[in-house]
Amino acid sequence: MSDTYKRIVLASRPSGAVSPDNFRLEQVPVPELADGQVLVRNHYLSLDPYMRGRMNEGKSYATPQPLNEVMIGGTVGEVVASRNPKYAVGDKVLGMFGWQEMGVSDGSGMQKVDTSRIPLSAYLGAVGMPGVTAWYGLNRIIAPKAGETVVVSAASGAVGSVVGQLAKMAGCRAVGIAGGKEKCDYVVNELGFDACVDYKAASDPKALYTMLKEATPQGVDGYFENVGGEILDAVLSRMNPFGRIAVCGMIAGYDGEPLPMKNPQLILVSRLKIEGFIVSEHMDVWPQALSELGGAVAQGKLKFRESVAQGLESAPEAFMGLLKGKNFGKQLVKLI
């Protein structure tokens, strides 16, 4: 084992879009373990849209990521040294070690995971934070009834793909919105959504609305929002009375562009309920959600796809790609 490892810190805050010089790669020594500590070799780093919000200063939906510290992020890996009786070398663990190849912990903030039926990387996706995010927004905010229509944007992504599959299991019509024919084909043919709207094929907002209307002949009862902007405007116009919108992300606005909602009167006209949420504030649902998600993955009922970038050095570019929708499924960085 090398006596150094690599990590990436936040070097500067983005003004507008994220750029490579917002990050700095560092090589640091592997620390000596104190009593009670565990050393983890991270196998996969999770890249998620929420990280973009953390890179900004000031009020966002979470504490800003400090400058010159390791970028925040979920990881899965393997214990390679332990002075903690609860962890043995070889244990597979989920943690929040961030953008780095190794991590040290006293055991808090990490947990062992069972990889006998579920692949290690899935604990960063369908059986992890993104999966629980989908589960919470769908079950606790949209609360769909069988026969209703549920729409989700960023439908081929880590969260959206789970939303649609869970909606199908609940007896709903599941309609995705995604960018490009390849993603839409995947959403329908592999994940089993009933339809998918390729927003990149829409020349203007009216065309987008028309495509969405064709995909949702009975209107929309539940919408899981990952994107915002013109897509939100289009879906709002299709909402049925008493529709519910779970606002999970507005990735289109992360770089600070103005993103107005064109017609908020529809909230009243259609008597909508719109609710924003952050899954880490609802820890009470995690055990039930993870149990259901893990069971469905183990049984092959819940499918997912991963975009895997190789090596820590590739993380900034992969992250910038994620924000532009270049990933296809859960974006990971393989660190080993």
Next chain:
Amino acid sequence: MSDTYKRIVLASRPSGAVSPDNFRLEQVPVPELADGQVLVRNHYLSLDPYMRGRMNEGKSYATPQPLNEVMIGGTVGEVVASRNPKYAVGDKVLGMFGWQEMGVSDGSGMQKVDTSRIPLSAYLGAVGMPGVTAWYGLNRIIAPKAGETVVVSAASGAVGSVVGQLAKMAGCRAVGIAGGKEKCDYVVNELGFDACVDYKAASDPKALYTMLKEATPQGVDGYFENVGGEILDAVLSRMNPFGRIAVCGMIAGYDGEPLPMKNPQLILVSRLKIEGFIVSEHMDVWPQALSELGGAVAQGKLKFRESVAQGLESAPEAFMGLLKGKNFGKQLVKLI
């Protein structure tokens, strides 16, 4: 008793703002009563913002008002002839007879009211639909806890004045938004709100935000929306995490102007819940709400103010004034 009476029908739909030629005054014969019918002489007609929505064609939050039929509206009056054993001449009744001096009913859609402790006109305001609207939005959507800050727009109006007073009774800081010093003084000095922002004194959105910030030093936990537009934008920016917004009206947008919500990202950033509602779809709460509101009015704990226009002919102008905020308190038309 005259053998004719006056009524106002919808002559044409507004394009943009409502104008007098959208209405037509008619003189019609008093009908002969059939068996089971009741003839009511209306004393007061209620004018309410929702009527503006009904004047438009197409999708709104209710069925459009048909052309050449009597304008919809709540009324209170007195039975002047009865061939229905359940009603006697002299009974005071609440009904939906619309913009006309008299009304005929088989008894359905009307109810007797007790005027021994509550003035007849209050059944169109604080102890009627506007009061229940306030009660529902506050108790069922905002659900305020003692110590929280509740803001309401159109604060001196029929709905807003009740919202703030109920919020005070619930132990909250109540902050109004109203147009003009006179209305704001009334809201604070007569109704007992803690503060009131005069939006007409704000030169631009930033000034409005600053005034609102001063009035809500602890931020805003609940917002009761009657107006929309720039006022909604300003309040959104003051919302605390997990704030609730009850969308009751967006009067600023009734004439079809675009009314975008500038920063819907705040729904996510502040994890807000926003819900539109129409009180007539929640009939289950009416008995409880009316009982509480009636008790509070009878005991003098719930105050209200009325703007009374004289004579049916004055209804169109009074209604146009209401839509521009020219009324002060509940807008009524006295018909007798």
